[in-house]
Amino acid sequence: MDEPLISLTGVKKSFGPVSVLRGVDLKAYPGKVTALVGDNGAGKSTLIKGLAGVQPYDEGEVRFDGETVTLHNPREASRLGIEVVYQDLALADNLDIVQNMFLGREETSWGTFDEGRMELETSKALQQLSVRTVKSVRQKVASLSGGQRQTVAIARSVINKSRLVILDEPTAALGVAQTEQVINLVKRLAEQNVAVIIISHNLADVFKVADFISVLYLGQMVASVKTVDTSYDDVVGYITGSKTYTGEPA
Amino acid sequence: MSTAARDAETTEASPDPIVGDMIGSGVEGGVGDQVRAYFQRLRGGEMGALPAIGGLVVLAILFAFLSPYFLTERNFANLLTQAATLVMLGMALVFVILLGEIDLSAGVTGGVAMCAFIVLVDVAKWNTWVSLGVGFLIGIATGAFIGFFVARVGIPSFVVTLGLFLGFQGIELIIIGNGGLYNVQDPAILAIMNNNLPIWGGWVMLAIMVLISIGTSFWDRRRRSTAGVPNRAVVLVWIKVLVVAVIGGIVVGLLSQNRGTGFIKVEGVPIVVPITLAILWIGTFVLDRTKYGRYLYAVGGNAEAARRSGVNVIRIRWIAFIICSFLAVVSQLFSISKVGSVDPSAGVAIVLSGVAAAVVGGVSLFGGRGRLMHAAIGAVVIAVITNGLGLLNLPAGVNYAVTGGVLILAATVDAVSRVRAGGSLVRH
Ligand SMILES: Nc1ncnc2c1ncn2[C@@H]1O[C@H](COP(=O)(O)OP(=O)(O)OP(=O)(O)O)[C@@H](O)[C@H]1O
Numbered sequence: 169m170d171e172p173l174i175s176l177t178g179v180k181k182s183f184g185p186v187s188v189l190r191g192v193d194l195k196a197y198p199g200k201v202t203a204l205v206g207d208n209g210a211g212k213s214t215l216i217k218g219l220a221g222v223q224p225y226d227e228g229e230v231r232f233d234g235e236t237v238t239l240h241n242p243r244e245a246s247r248l249g250i251e252v253v254y255q256d257l258a259l260a261d262n263l264d265i266v267q268n269m270f271l272g273r274e275e276t277s278w279g280t281f282d283e284g285r286m287e288l289e290t291s292k293a294l295q296q297l298s299v300r301t302v303k304s305v306r307q308k309v310a311s312l313s314g315g316q317r318q319t320v321a322i323a324r325s326v327i328n329k330s331r332l333v334i335l336d337e338p339t340a341a342l343g344v345a346q347t348e349q350v351i352n353l354v355k356r357l358a359e360q361n362v363a364v365i366i367i368s369h370n371l372a373d374v375f376k377v378a379d380f381i382s383v384l385y386l387g388q389m390v391a392s393v394k395t396v397d398t399s400y401d402d403v404v405g406y407i408t409g410s411k412t413y414t415g416e417p418a
Numbered sequence: 419m420s421t422a423a424r425d426a427e428t429t430e431a432s433p434d435p436i437v438g439d440m441i442g443s444g445v446e447g448g449v450g451d452q453v454r455a456y457f458q459r460l461r462g463g464e465m466g467a468l469p470a471i472g473g474l475v476v477l478a479i480l481f482a483f484l485s486p487y488f489l490t491e492r493n494f495a496n497l498l499t500q501a502a503t504l505v506m507l508g509m510a511l512v513f514v515i516l517l518g519e520i521d522l523s524a525g526v527t528g529g530v531a532m533c534a535f536i537v538l539v540d541v542a543k544w545n546t547w548v549s550l551g552v553g554f555l556i557g558i559a560t561g562a563f564i565g566f567f568v569a570r571v572g573i574p575s576f577v578v579t580l581g582l583f584l585g586f587q588g589i590e591l592i593i594i595g596n597g598g599l600y601n602v603q604d605p606a607i608l609a610i611m612n613n614n615l616p617i618w619g620g621w622v623m624l625a626i627m628v629l630i631s632i633g634t635s636f637w638d639r640r641r642r643s644t645a646g647v648p649n650r651a652v653v654l655v656w657i658k659v660l661v662v663a664v665i666g667g668i669v670v671g672l673l674s675q676n677r678g679t680g681f682i683k684v685e686g687v688p689i690v691v692p693i694t695l696a697i698l699w700i701g702t703f704v705l706d707r708t709k710y711g712r713y714l715y716a717v718g719g720n721a722e723a724a725r726r727s728g729v730n731v732i733r734i735r736w737i738a739f740i741i742c743s744f745l746a747v748v749s750q751l752f753s754i755s756k757v758g759s760v761d762p763s764a765g766v767a768i769v770l771s772g773v774a775a776a777v778v779g780g781v782s783l784f785g786g787r788g789r790l791m792h793a794a795i796g797a798v799v800i801a802v803i804t805n806g807l808g809l810l811n812l813p814a815g816v817n818y819a820v821t822g823g824v825l826i827l828a829a830t831v832d833a834v835s836r837v838r839a840g841g842s843l844v845r846h
């Protein structure tokens with residue numbers, strides 16, 4: 169099998185006396201979707217906030233492309249090509265799609281914005297992901313539907329030529345049709361050889377899209393399996409703690 | 419069914435990419451399409467300064483009927499200089515209001531700077547320009563001070579600047595002395611509000627504005643074509659240029675008439691006008707075309723989103739307060755040039771009018787929405803009310819009541835358009 173793009177070993181994180189991550193290992197491969205599942209409060213969001221550099225880990229090793237790296241702030245993560253699409257999306261409503269897509273990494277020439285180039289790349293990124301539900305890339309994000317906002321957030325990673333895209337519950341607030349769209353979007357992202365980590369409580373979605381499933385239980389990684397080697401009931405068992413995974417981590 | 423909804427369904431049916439089917443940027447189509455799109459945006463709640471401009475026209479017509487003096491060249495020039503102080507203060511405040519913050523001390527910051535300036539010039543006999551430099555340094559230092567407490571320590575700007583508002587009134591009293599008053603004697607300072615450009619100077623100013631307007635438009639178009647994206651129909655550029663030229667031509671033309679009452683000719687564009695326009699242009703350039711401006715809007719819209727995108731939110735906030743205080747000093751410089759003297763109440767009364775100017779012009783107090791031009795227009799609306807009611811010899815109380823009513827009306831328009839634009843009435 170390929171080398172993992174990112175691999176975490178023995179990651180720990182506490183908030184005061186509460187230890188939320190207690191020695192977690194995780195791997196993600198280019199072109200593959202890794203699902204991160206676990207019950208509420210298991211520590212999933214905390215785990216990826218560390219990868220994003222917004223909430224650095226206390227301990228543990230992070231290897232990216234085989235090299236040990238530090239992730240102390242969002243800029244370090246973004247320089248490596250790590251892009252996180254958060255549960256709460258975090259788009260600026262008052263800006264349009266292009267402005268949101270390029271926020272923090274605007275294209276300039278002569279010290280001022282090259283709006284044309286940004287517009288073109290936005291259109292291209294959306295096309296690459298087969299998005300056609302937005303009318304204009306100059307629409308204000310405030311006017312978009314939940315699914316469209318999710319789309320914009322995900323498409324940012326294409327613009328940034330991200331190598332690792334992490335999605336925190338991308339379908340949680342979406343209806344059936346829009347969920348389907350986002351799942352397709354995730355697949356297309358992986359087809360571009362991006363390593364994808366997706367957090368979801370919806371196991372149906374997970375089984376549809378993921379190549380690997382990693383299960384967090386009370387801050388520990390209790391199972392890491394290939395989707396084809398496991399079953400719905402097993403995964404439910406790992407999540408609730410009623411079943412113990414005995415195999416080697418995949 | 420809307421096209422968006424229809425597209426959503428077809429996307430389900432055919433998930434494969436269709437080459438050449440790019441999402442547009444809203445500039446496609448002829449003039450008719452653009453005009454339709456514009457009205458669609460208006461209906462969607464993006465009204466910008468339109469309500470204020472409408473109000474301005476209505477007020478102007480109203481006062482023109484009520485007072486024969488309102489539409490004279492003399493009053494027009496008066497109006498511009500009366501408005502200039504408020505225009506500048508309103509523009510200053512836009513930088514912090516866009517963040518959803520406020521600077522209640524903007525007026526007295528300028529006031530303290532001018533008190534220091536006048537005492538250095540009159541008492542310490544310092545050079546005018548050095549003293550003015552000290553005044554501006556006081557502004558910058560004050561902005562940095564506020565920015566430190568708001569952006570770094572995390573105290574609400576309302577509290578920090580309220581504290582300064584009170585404290586700086588005391589400092590003005592200490593510098594000038596109770597009941598003290600210094601006259602401004604330097605002709606260069608007095609000239610800002612009281613002297614005019616030569617007539618040709620006004621036309622040159624207008625020509626420069628038109629040239630800049632044409633230049634930036636075609637520069638943008640060229641960059642867009644180079645990138646390979648469509649441009650708006652070129653006739654729209656010429657319409658815009660024509661509007662600038664015609665309105666500017668009327669203004670400069672009016673101001674080029676002799677408006678003196680005695681034997682001495684008074685004519686030309688007041689010097690404060692090009693200064694204000696230059697600052698408006700530079701500020702707008704920064705807000706629209708540079709990273710700092712974009713991040714200011716982003717932080718005002720969603721600070722967390724900006725932070726996660728790698729924007730240094732603290733720095734953006736900090737600098738905004740410095741810009742605000744700096745421009746507030748310019749505003750009070752205009753004021754003392756007009757009044758001709760400095761007393762310990764400099765800048766105390768005006769700050770809330772500055773906030774009102776921004777809001778009336780369509781700048782949202784919730785942050786993230788508004789332009790410098792909006793505050794300038796709002797300030798002119800307030801100046802017209804003051805000027806017009808003054809001409810009618812109505813008591814000052816009426817002026818306050820009317821201005822207050824207009825402010826509430828404007829805030830309501832803002833709140834309602836926010837709901838239409840997809841936001842909520844409450845701040846989140
Ligand atoms: N900043 C913080 N300070 C203190 N405790 C925190 C903080 N962030 C998270 N926690 C705690 O860490 C635990 C894990 O939280 P986390 O958000 O990572 O869970 P999660 O797996 O993402 O849950 P969910 O599925 O509900 O999103 C929770 O008990 C939470 O209360």
Ligand SMILES: [Mg+2]
Binds near residue numbers: 213
């Ligand atoms: Mg979570």
